[in-house]
Amino acid sequence: MRICLLTPAPDHPLLADATALLKRRHQVESLDPATVTDFPARFPGPAALADVYLLKTRTPHALALARFLEERGAPVLNSAGSTELCQDRTAMAALALRAGLPFVATRTEPALARLALDGTPGPVVVKSRHSRRHDLVARVDDAGQLRALAGQWPDEPVVVQRFTPNDGWDHKLWVVAGRVFAGLRRSELAAPVLDKGTRSLALRELPDGWLDVVLRVGEVFALDVYGVDLLDDGGAPQIVDINAFPGIRGQAGAPEALADLALRTAAGSHRPRVLPGTV
Missing domain, CATH: 3.30.1490 (Dna Ligase; domain 1)
Known part of the structure; x- marks a missing residue:
């Protein structure tokens, strides 16, 4: 299989670790969208396309390239439409609330x-x-x-x-093709602290119902790889942000989950989620 990373930073830990797993038996390449000015010249036909593209950048030019590839039948994780939606916090909140998700007002x-x-x-x-x-x-x-x-x-x-009163910790949940990873990180709104790292959190430590909310986000926003930032509002989850293709640093099993998703998508057994009306 031929897997292409759309990113200016292929050495990002998540991507680098997934690449190391994939390169044992497959071709992995990286492409910085900023270096591609003429899309048709760079991709003149189906033979020039990779089997799957991982979109780990969110610039307007990168989204335009992703759309060009999608229009030519190449699978892109996540789709250009879903990635762009997660950049507009107004549209994000509106869609989440329409879907009944517990998004902060x-x-x-x-x-x-x-x-x-x-x-x-x-x-x-x-x-x-x-x-x-x-x-x-x-x-x-x-x-x-x-x-x-x-x-x-x-x-x-x-x-x-x-502002939701809380203990100063954000619950960071990440999902790769339905597999959930969780961590705690000091809120950027909390008082400055020396430790700005993320502490891994066992899923059993999450309150009841939180996993269902996080998985529902993927369905509503048509995301395969995403992150959800939540606050504990008296035991109830309060979504404050949703991110397409986050870094998922330091989470055991995340590179393996991403590599598996890439291969299944390249082989055609998994189709990237897309927003209604964008196909």
């Missing part, structure tokens, strides 16, 4: 400066509407903090979420 403002003028009672969590590296995620307790933040990010489109 979310409203959208076109610019943070406008939010500061209108004022908003705290505490709330303010995030960039469009998820990306080094985006805005901050807890705001009063009008002074909001004005200061707006001074740094005046034109940033944002979402505003109710």
